[in-house]
Amino acid sequence: MRRKDAVRRDSQGREIEGPPDTRAARLLAAARRRTLQYQSEVAEKAGIAPSAISAYETGTRQPTLPMLSKLLEATGHELVLDIRPLPSEFRLVTSEFGDAIRRQREAIVTLAGRYGLRDLHVNRNGRELFVDVSVATMMERRLFAAELEALLGFPVRVTPVAPEQRDELRGWTVRLGQDQGRAERSDQ
Secondary structure (H helix, E strand, C coil): CCCCCCCCECCCCCECCCCCCCHHHHHHHHHHHHCCCCHHHHHHHHCCCHHHHHHHHHCCECCCHHHHHHHHHHCCCCCCCCCCCCCHHHHHCCHHHHHHHHHCHHHHHHHHHHCCCCCEEEECCCCEEEEEHHHCCHHHHHHHHHHHHHHHCCCCEEEEECHHHHHHHCCCEEEECCCCCCEEECCC
């Protein structure tokens, strides 16, 4: 399910399906802001058009790794890559929506924390998030849902769950942990 207002393209100009992956966008924007540079300054140092920087920072285009490295170097930063195993629990979350939830889980947990939300569970198709009703007002859930939609690029239903209903989530949801994006299976 793509938003109609933006067509995303890869570095070869091919249209990209599904919700945007904003990791590169966040890295580039953060590096540029830390050095207090304008997009045009970074673009000039990297030898590309300022409009490309804007497209990369909004996620409408994805830079290749060499280009991202070059852009970060133009801001005075170094791109450092590492690998870590994906928690096995997240392999259970399927669909393009589940992929977006997996990619953005740390950002989702951070965003939830800003609204005081905790004990997040996502159903295995990735289209519904369950939150502890004891810590979230209806307004907090709505604001969180709006920001979550902006982050992921598709609507996600945020459903309150009372403490006595938590056991019902076991087996068909995955818990998004609050410790820096750590995930825990809800059927343990």
